[in-house]
Amino acid sequence: MSYFVQLVVDGLATGSIYGALALAIVLVNRSTGMINFSQGALAVLSTFVAYAVVQAGGPLLLGLVVAVAFGVVLGAVLERLVVRRFEGGDPNTAVVATIGLLVLVSGIAGAIWSYDPRAFPSLFPNETLALGGVFVSVRSLGTTAVLVAVMVALQLLFRATKLGLAMRAVADNPGSSALSGLPVSRLLMLGWGIAAGLGAVAGVLVAPQLFISPTMLDFTLVYALAAAILGGLDSPLGAVVAGWFIGVVENLAGAYVDVIGNDLKIAVPFAAMIVVLVLRPQGLFGRRTVVRV
Amino acid sequence: MSLLELQDVTASYGQGSVLHGISLSLAEHGATGILGANGAGKTTTLRAISGTVRTTGRILFDGRDISGLGPDRTARLGIAHVPEGRGTLPQLSVRENLLVGAYQRRDRKQIATDVDYCLDLFPQLQQRIASHAAALSGGEQQMLAVARAFMAKPRLMLLDEASLGLAPSTARHVYEAVRRLRRETGLSMLVVEQNAVLAFSVVEHVTVLETGRVTVEGRTDELMGMDSVRRAYLGG
Numbered sequence: 289m290s291y292f293v294q295l296v297v298d299g300l301a302t303g304s305i306y307g308a309l310a311l312a313i314v315l316v317n318r319s320t321g322m323i324n325f326s327q328g329a330l331a332v333l334s335t336f337v338a339y340a341v342v343q344a345g346g347p348l349l350l351g352l353v354v355a356v357a358f359g360v361v362l363g364a365v366l367e368r369l370v371v372r373r374f375e376g377g378d379p380n381t382a383v384v385a386t387i388g389l390l391v392l393v394s395g396i397a398g399a400i401w402s403y404d405p406r407a408f409p410s411l412f413p414n415e416t417l418a419l420g421g422v423f424v425s426v427r428s429l430g431t432t433a434v435l436v437a438v439m440v441a442l443q444l445l446f447r448a449t450k451l452g453l454a455m456r457a458v459a460d461n462p463g464s465s466a467l468s469g470l471p472v473s474r475l476l477m478l479g480w481g482i483a484a485g486l487g488a489v490a491g492v493l494v495a496p497q498l499f500i501s502p503t504m505l506d507f508t509l510v511y512a513l514a515a516a517i518l519g520g521l522d523s524p525l526g527a528v529v530a531g532w533f534i535g536v537v538e539n540l541a542g543a544y545v546d547v548i549g550n551d552l553k554i555a556v557p558f559a560a561m562i563v564v565l566v567l568r569p570q571g572l573f574g575r576r577t578v579v580r581v
Numbered sequence: 582m583s584l585l586e587l588q589d590v591t592a593s594y595g596q597g598s599v600l601h602g603i604s605l606s607l608a609e610h611g612a613t614g615i616l617g618a619n620g621a622g623k624t625t626t627l628r629a630i631s632g633t634v635r636t637t638g639r640i641l642f643d644g645r646d647i648s649g650l651g652p653d654r655t656a657r658l659g660i661a662h663v664p665e666g667r668g669t670l671p672q673l674s675v676r677e678n679l680l681v682g683a684y685q686r687r688d689r690k691q692i693a694t695d696v697d698y699c700l701d702l703f704p705q706l707q708q709r710i711a712s713h714a715a716a717l718s719g720g721e722q723q724m725l726a727v728a729r730a731f732m733a734k735p736r737l738m739l740l741d742e743a744s745l746g747l748a749p750s751t752a753r754h755v756y757e758a759v760r761r762l763r764r765e766t767g768l769s770m771l772v773v774e775q776n777a778v779l780a781f782s783v784v785e786h787v788t789v790l791e792t793g794r795v796t797v798e799g800r801t802d803e804l805m806g807m808d809s810v811r812r813a814y815l816g817g
Contacts, residue, residue: 450680453673456672457681460672461670464669465670466651466652467631467662
């Protein structure tokens with residue numbers, strides 16, 4: 289029994305990482321209506337900025353702050369200079385453009401810092417607590433706590449603030465929003481900026497575990513996309529819960545189902561995703577979109 | 582001084598020019614109808630004013646040249662454009678649509694009062710207040726579009742083909758509310774409409790466009806007396 293609980297706890301810990309990146313994906317979708325495949329690469333580049341600060345002798349907390357600021361600016365600038373040209377056109381083209389950004393941004397990180405994984409300091413002490421026979425790392429607890437705090441903040445932003453309402457309006461129909469005086473262009477930049485800043489937080493949180501390298505978040509991005517879609521793409525709560533769900537299911541299936549084992553466990557979340565989407569096309573927490581013709 | 586003045590305005594989408602030097606003026610609290618056949622440039626005239634199409638010439642709003650300003654800027658100056666084909670935000674609720682309309686305002690209490698006023702103007706929206714706009718009927722969406730534009734507390738409303746695709750009784754219902762809105766708030770309006778009878782119920786001046794040019798203009802009662810206008814727009 290305690291083995292089972294341990295697997296669940298470990299699954300929740302990895303799931304928090306998926307959830308963090310999924311939140312950024314949801315944020316971009318909520319505020320611009322797009323899916324940003326370069327979300328992981330932007331997060332990695334920002335994390336490298338934190339790394340550079342630490343290398344220069346600065347405290348990690350300063351590194352985090354600088355990384356978030358860098359992420360916000362990077363996201364906003366990319367939206368304005370690159371993504372803007374694809375908005376309002378064919379959504380497929382926009383998706384391919386963000387994949388192009390993924391390759392480009394990863395390449396830039398690789399060119400500057402090479403592809404060798406490097407150690408990265410942690411915001412939380414590297415200790416483990418034993419709670420009733422189950423071991424929980426302080427790092428995982430810290431990551432999860434930050435994730436939950438960010439999720440609540442995003443939920444409040446979208447549900448309870450005028451800015452959040454404006455961002456949703458622009459994602460829904462930018463042309464129509466402009467007719468109500470919304471500064472559409474600035475709101476789109478802001479959506480990408482906040483998302484990339486959030487990605488920087490996720491990157492700094494997971495880098496100690498994954499070791500920092502340009503490809504650090506490649507697998508995570510795949511899981512995060514699954515979590516975002518499973519959760520409903522427009523729901524911060526859904527992204528986090530689906531992230532946890534994927535982390536736990538992946539861990540349990542890998543341990544208990546012999547055929548799956550370590551190699552195939554990456555497929556499990558996708559099987560779960562397909563099953564859920566067949567039963568609930570809007571995702572676990574997504575709002576059903578209604579189209580009336 | 583007139584609230585709105587167009588001086589020799591042309592507009593084009595890409596290559597072809599749609600307006601060939603239009604001039605018109607609208608007094609504060611006045612309402613002018615723009616009539617004309619398909620392709621005459623009625624919708625483009627409204628787009629020129631709200632800044633959603635490229636123009637040349639001068640467009641003065643309250644004495645200030647607004648030509649070249651984008652739609653968000655003209656909206657902030659007090660021009661509310663209700664575009665052709667229902668200007669709603671489909672994935673937002675009716676209440677959220679109204680609040681987006683009031684985005685540039687800071688007077689919270691008055692916003693709440695104005696939401697109530699809209700719901701009084703269009704009681705159907707009251708029952709659908711939490712529904713997605715996309716789930717509304719065509720008539721309800723048009724009502725929501727007008728209400729959302731009103732929520733900006735504009736000085737000028739541009740109303741484009743509010744009757745399009747609606748059952749005659751629904752269209753009449755929308756126009757009755759628009760007439761009441763004008764009577765109770767003194768809101769200035771430019772009304773583009775294929776259905777001249779509906780337009781005449783709201784406006785006191787009319788401008789007739791033909792292929793991008795103004796051909797006739799005058800008070801509604803004068804135009805009612807003109808055979809050509811009666812034949813073309815009022816069914817004899």
